[in-house]
Amino acid sequence: MKNNIIEVSNLNKVFKKQTKSSNLISYLKTLILPEYTYFQAVKDLNFQIPEGQIFGFIGANGAGKSTTIKMLTGILQPTSGNIVIDGYNPQNDRKEYVKEIGVVFGQRTQLWWDLPVIETYFVLKEIYQIPDSEFNDRLAFFDDILELRKFINNPVRTLSLGQRMRADIAASLLHNPKILFLDEPTIGLDVSVKDRIRQAIKEINSQKKTTIILTTHDLRDVEVLCDRIYIINNGQEIFDGTLEKLKSSYGSMREVVFSVDHINDIEKLNYKLKFPEIEVYVKDNDIHVIFDSNKTVLPELIKYTLDKVVVKNILVNETSIEDIVKKIMRT
Amino acid sequence: MQYIKLYKIFVRQYFKQLLEYKLDFIIGILGIFVTQCLNIVFLWVIFSKIPSLYGWNLDELIFIYGFSLIPKGLDHLLTDNLWIFAKKTVVSGQFDKYLLRPISPLFQITFETFQFDAVGEILIGVLLLIKSFNIVYWTPQKAILFILTIPFTTLIYTSLKIMTASISFWTKKSGSVMYIFYMINNFAKYPVNIYNFVIRFVITFIIPFAFTAFYPASFFIRGENNTFFYSLIMISILFFLLSLFIWKKGISSYESSGS
Numbered sequence: 001m002k003n004n005i006i007e008v009s010n011l012n013k014v015f016k017k018q019t020k021s022s023n024l025i026s027y028l029k030t031l032i033l034p035e036y037t038y039f040q041a042v043k044d045l046n047f048q049i050p051e052g053q054i055f056g057f058i059g060a061n062g063a064g065k066s067t068t069i070k071m072l073t074g075i076l077q078p079t080s081g082n083i084v085i086d087g088y089n090p091q092n093d094r095k096e097y098v099k100e101i102g103v104v105f106g107q108r109t110q111l112w113w114d115l116p117v118i119e120t121y122f123v124l125k126e127i128y129q130i131p132d133s134e135f136n137d138r139l140a141f142f143d144d145i146l147e148l149r150k151f152i153n154n155p156v157r158t159l160s161l162g163q164r165m166r167a168d169i170a171a172s173l174l175h176n177p178k179i180l181f182l183d184e185p186t187i188g189l190d191v192s193v194k195d196r197i198r199q200a201i202k203e204i205n206s207q208k209k210t211t212i213i214l215t216t217h218d219l220r221d222v223e224v225l226c227d228r229i230y231i232i233n234n235g236q237e238i239f240d241g242t243l244e245k246l247k248s249s250y251g252s253m254r255e256v257v258f259s260v261d262h263i264n265d266i267e268k269l270n271y272k273l274k275f276p277e278i279e280v281y282v283k284d285n286d287i288h289v290i291f292d293s294n295k296t297v298l299p300e301l302i303k304y305t306l307d308k309v310v311v312k313n314i315l316v317n318e319t320s321i322e323d324i325v326k327k328i329m330r331t
Numbered sequence: 332m333q334y335i336k337l338y339k340i341f342v343r344q345y346f347k348q349l350l351e352y353k354l355d356f357i358i359g360i361l362g363i364f365v366t367q368c369l370n371i372v373f374l375w376v377i378f379s380k381i382p383s384l385y386g387w388n389l390d391e392l393i394f395i396y397g398f399s400l401i402p403k404g405l406d407h408l409l410t411d412n413l414w415i416f417a418k419k420t421v422v423s424g425q426f427d428k429y430l431l432r433p434i435s436p437l438f439q440i441t442f443e444t445f446q447f448d449a450v451g452e453i454l455i456g457v458l459l460l461i462k463s464f465n466i467v468y469w470t471p472q473k474a475i476l477f478i479l480t481i482p483f484t485t486l487i488y489t490s491l492k493i494m495t496a497s498i499s500f501w502t503k504k505s506g507s508v509m510y511i512f513y514m515i516n517n518f519a520k521y522p523v524n525i526y527n528f529v530i531r532f533v534i535t536f537i538i539p540f541a542f543t544a545f546y547p548a549s550f551f552i553r554g555e556n557n558t559f560f561y562s563l564i565m566i567s568i569l570f571f572l573l574s575l576f577i578w579k580k581g582i583s584s585y586e587s588s589g590s
Contacts, residue, residue: 015586075427076586099433110428114348123344126337127432155351 005179005211006049006072011081013042013067013235041067043235045081049213049228051178054205056226057215060329064235065215069183072213073103086178099128102172102210106184109168111156117167118152121174128175135174141207142170145200162193169197173204180204182214186221198224219325233329250324252294257315258287258305265309274304279327290323337434338442345445356447363451367400371459385525390463391552392521397459398551399520399544401481404452406488411446413489417496418506426585437493437578467551476560477551483567484543488516490567491538493574500581512538519544539566 074090495509519540
């Protein structure tokens with residue numbers, strides 16, 4: 001039985017926002033008598049993460065992922081609830097706690113913009129007081145898996161996005177943290193760079209036994225990397241389990257795509273009347289239908305469609321995990 | 332100890348960056364030099380018409396003016412990054428990364444960059460002091476006191492910047508607030524008795540810029556305000572503690588922005 005390195009219980013975050021008015025008079029009024037609206041970004045989250053796990057933290061934009069990550073990393077104060085990570089309270093024990101974690105925000109860099117990559121590593125070496133020999137060993141290791149050598153002497157501002165991400169990941173791990181937070185580490189990268197970064201993350205996890213919390217919108221990341229998937233929507237947990245569990249619970253989902261000449265024909269279809277359980281959306285001149293093969297019979301669906309409209313092409317897809325997640329979020 | 336070492340690294344990094352932007356650096360220094368020279372020419376023109384101002388003659392005024400540039404320049408040299416913090420660090424969400432490092436965020440933000448342009452200001456200050464050197468009847472005590480005064484006067488500038496920078500924790504940006512308060516230092520360059528009661532009160536007790544130049548300088552020149560040193564120490568330290576308190580309050584109400 002592995003120890004849980006992260007324990008989160010009854011975590012809540014409510015943001016208080018001042019109501020702003022565009023009307024000048026009521027705006028002046030709110031200066032004196034401010035009115036507030038409350039927004040609950042995170043609702044009663046409970047989870048434990050065992051040491052060494054790669055934990056995929058998934059949710060749509062605005063679902064509360066970043067807010068949760070910020071509370072876990074100690075940046076934000078929870079409204080209520082408890083977080084214990086490696087024995088620390090992230091907010092109260094900030095200085096000691098942050099030595100145990102590495103954080104990469106895909107959208108921002110923690111590197112010094114005008115410095116060569118290697119120089120920013122020297123600054124971090126001093127901040128974390130890393131001994132020379134360990135620093136050199138780790139640098140060699142990261143160079144090995146992230147191929148830093150080509151750009152390590154270039155100023156950060158001249159790096160490509162993929163290079164910067166690799167440099168940032170190495171930077172977050174120089175002090176050998178027990179836990180690594182990766183907030184969208186593959187955002188905006190091309191396929192081959194994504195692959196390399198995934199390989200590196202796997203390598204780090206298996207060699208250093210680092211516990212990794214990963215948020216991403218790219219579900220390939222989840223398929224390749226994550227031992228466990230945790231999905232939230234509107235700040236609440238909606239799924240917690242392995243990829244297998246996700247697939248077996250929702251894996252009977254299929255998608256069929258009808259290409260049509262006149263997309264307005266969709267009005268003739270009225271799917272909802274005959275097939276109440278399906279999901280339909282339109283993209284370009286294609287009608288996408290997502291359905292559960294246990295509930296809806298595909299030939300019937302196709303026949304029904306062909307009877308009503310002129311179809312140029314039919315394509316049946318196994319559902320990707322992306323569709324599964326979409327489906328879960330809608331229900 | 333770690334902080335001193337880190338500070339050296341920050342300064343070294345700064346000079347490395349300077350080599351990347353040489354032209355910017357030269358223009359920066361020239362700019363400050365030209366501004367200060369114009370200020371002095373302006374003073375000169377005025378005082379060639381008016382031989383004295385409320386009983387202060389040209390050399391005395393030059394001494395006060397020169398004195399005021401030393402703490403201002405030192406603060407500018409050492410803690411310029413606070414401006415950048417007030418203008419954009421919180422609003423851009425960049426403050427998060429400072430909270431994720433195991434050292435004081437205020438230390439990192441204050442000293443992360445070094446502003447060599449400020450050497451222009453300090454140089455002019457020193458030149459003016461040299462020019463008006465003779466009007467002070469120097470004794471060893473005065474010389475020691477002069478040197479001891481400098482860190483405390485500088486602290487007043489830095490504290491004011493920390494306080495106004497802290498406001499951005501609530502308002503996301505506080506560059507303009509900082510600018511308004513910072514500009515009050517212009518009153519410090521002239522004798523306090525030329526101002527009305529309100530201004531005198533403000534720059535003595537509220538934003539104590541009068542302690543950064545006039546009170547010490549008038550002591551050196553005329554022996555007036557001979558208890559200035561004690562009040563300077565007290566006021567600068569109180570002001571600094573207050574700024575730390577506001578900073579702490581600010582961090583605890585900080586809510587980072589963006590995703």
